Amino acid sequence: MSEDHKKQLEQQLWNIANTLRGKMNADEFRDYILGFIFYKYLSEKMDLYANTILSEDKITYKSIDEQTELGKQYLEVIHEEALEKLGYFLNPSELFSELAKKGNSDIEGSSNFILEDLQRILNNIQLSTMGSESEEDFDNLFEDMDLNSTKLGKTPEARNQLISKVLSHLDKIDFKLEETELDVLGDAYEYLIAQFASGAGKKAGEFYTPQEVSTVLAKIVTTGKEKLKSVYDPTCGSGSLLLRVAKEVKEVGNFYGQELNRTTYNLARMNMILHDVHYRKFDIKQEDTLEYPQHIDYQFEAIVANPPFSANWSANPLHMSDDRFSQYGKLAPSSKADFAFVQHMIYHLADNGTMAIVLPHGVLFRGGAEAHIRQFLIEDKNYLDAVIGLPGNIFYGTSIPTCILVFKKCREQADSVLFIDASNDYERAKTQNYLREQDISKIICTFRERTVKDKYSYLASLEEIKENEYNLNIPRYVDTFEVEEKIDLKETVERIKSIEIDLESIDSQIEVFCNELGIESPK
Structure with missing residues (x-):
């Protein structure tokens, strides 16, 4: 990714972060936006890894039906491998893109209320690591994201609308995680942390x-x-x-x-x-x-x-x-x-x-x-x-x-x-x-x-x-003293005398102008 694209990603993320600003101070809305970006990262990483495992079967992770016996068998294998490789696990229905889609759904008769789903998924990420080597690394990672905070909106509906909007904007950004030689998202994350620090x-x-x-x-x-x-x-x-x-x-x-x-x-x-x-x-x-x-x-x-x-x-x-x-x-x-x-x-x-x-x-x-x-x-x-x-x-x-x-x-x-x-x-x-x-x-x-x-x-x-x-x-060791330029006192006195002569001439000129105008001279 070029430097221009990197800057574009940084600006996109910062613009999305500002939709959360509201009445919150910098360190408060920082916790939400960085948490949402992290959730999206975990989802995309999970999806990419699962698709690699499923490539021989010519199916994708999102196409798995979690309710069928075959689907459950697939998820059991992927769950075990993901814990070893990634340290956590997400079901297809728990992926960021799926939740963003639901939160912004306009299909008649379907609910786009996602706050409870989001809280459950964030808890499930941690629960998926229980008893594994990565348990301590994921323990309470999302605890600072209070989805019931009135700073996100006075009512659950208002909070849901704001969070759905943020997830929708984030969902449209391609983190390009498949380009493993680049750390564009990592750099963008650092950029955001720096922006929050400055404020x-x-x-x-x-x-x-x-x-x-x-x-x-x-x-x-x-x-x-x-x-x-x-x-x-x-x-x-x-x-x-x-x-x-x-x-x-x-x-x-x-x-x-x-x-x-x-x-x-x-x-x-x-x-x-x-x-x-x-x-x-x-x-x-x-x-x-x-x-x-x-x-x-x-x-x-x-x-x-x-x-x-x-x-x-x-x-x-x-x-x-x-x-x-x-x-x-x-x-x-x-x-x-x-x-x-x-x-x-x-x-x-x-x-x-x-x-x-x-x-x-x-x-x-x-x-x-x-x-x-x-x-x-x-x-x-x-x-x-x-x-x-x-x-x-x-x-x-x-x-x-x-x-x-x-x-x-x-x-x-x-x-x-x-x-x-x-x-x-x-x-x-x-x-x-x-x-x-x-x-x-x-x-x-x-x-x-x-x-x-x-x-x-x-x-x-x-x-x-x-x-x-x-x-x-x-300063005891590195001498930074600058020697001042020597002043020629005789030359300075002569310059002062010259300036005084010039001033007397200017005063005389001003007095002539004042007399011509019929006003009192400053002198």
């Missing part, structure tokens, strides 16, 4: 990292690699950052993530499935990462994260017996969990792995326990590989400048830390700034080649960092 204000930071920042993180952790055994995001949001990493390599073995917010956790699982990540290849958990880590026995080759900036956490003294934190001697302060996330990620980092985390600038220079942890990571462990300063106002919900810290347990150049000041390279947009392709390329090339560029990057020795008492504030 969700402060809440957006809970579920979405701007694509440009995700690209920088993904390129960093995949440097020098074509395949990854595993990638992990301890605060995975909608899963977009994990999926961005996959775009930078030929293959990712497994995806792991944890997310606190239940709605966002559902969105992450949908996002994985919709990007054709097999249910056996991803493991997304819902729980507080710092308090209740769900992958405690795992180590990962690539780790990326954009955790909530300076979030509160328990900092419970009991954590001092937790292997993630015990060796440091101190816990991150309860009002700033930034280094707690760093410690958690380093614990899970494989010896051959790379981790990149976005954090507020304060982590570079704040004192107390954070200074102690920072020193331990550099002096005792020598894990810090690079510090990258980003522009302000590039994240949803906050305008503060941020940085990326890169850590490796086995560093190629263990005698220095690379500092990059990319804070001045960006494009200014209406509501926020964003990194351009050339800005991303400049960061990545500098990181990979570890080059020193005047007023942009610097390789600081460990001794130099020690002399700075492990303060990592970027």
Whole structure:
């Protein structure tokens, strides 16, 4: 599919999404439209797979009569195979196209009320996975779609009319799932998530990292690699950052993530499935990462994260017996969990792995326990590989400048830390700034080649960092001071004198004009 067709699909989906807007805010109607798109995706995937199985019998899935004995035999075989391959099952009568057709039927005597059918089908998708390997991946996926919400309409009839209209519009769009080499729908889904994020204000930071920042993180952790055994995001949001990493390599073995917010956790699982990540290849958990880590026995080759900036956490003294934190001697302060996330990620980092985390600038220079942890990571462990300063106002919900810290347990150049000041390279947009392709390329090339560029990057020795008492504030290492042009005072005085002479001449001219007009001169 061409870029034009891709943009056309994105616009079509966004237009349909806006039919649901009504009185709902962005994150509310997001859950409905993304859920409907996901249901359509599951239906089309099911139909395609079933038709493949039935091709030898020269029949189609939709032609099966579910009430006959022969039809039931077909469905039993397809059900078993679909659970193994897809992880779920839908009957022909439960497919999206069939429900959209019923909801918009104008045949006299037939009912086009579909709300109860839709709720039953969404429940059946989950029920079809019970007792199978994919059960956890589909558990309560559609729980945020309240079809009885008055925000969809005051009466059941009004709600039915709106939902039927949305399903009808979606039904007319061909997702082209048979073109397996393309991920057009996945890209369109990402586009929608980004659009919702831009309209969700402060809440957006809970579920979405701007694509440009995700690209920088993904390129960093995949440097020098074509395949990854595993990638992990301890605060995975909608899963977009994990999926961005996959775009930078030929293959990712497994995806792991944890997310606190239940709605966002559902969105992450949908996002994985919709990007054709097999249910056996991803493991997304819902729980507080710092308090209740769900992958405690795992180590990962690539780790990326954009955790909530300076979030509160328990900092419970009991954590001092937790292997993630015990060796440091101190816990991150309860009002700033930034280094707690760093410690958690380093614990899970494989010896051959790379981790990149976005954090507020304060982590570079704040004192107390954070200074102690920072020193331990550099002096005792020598894990810090690079510090990258980003522009302000590039994240949803906050305008503060941020940085990326890169850590490796086995560093190629263990005698220095690379500092990059990319804070001045960006494009200014209406509501926020964003990194351009050339800005991303400049960061990545500098990181990979570890080059020193005047007023942009610097390789600081460990001794130099020690002399700075492990303060990592970027201006201490990258000199961005611009020498101002020297001013010739004698020439400036002469120019002022010349201007005063010109002004006296102009005043005289004005006085002559005023006298001719018979009005009082300003002087």
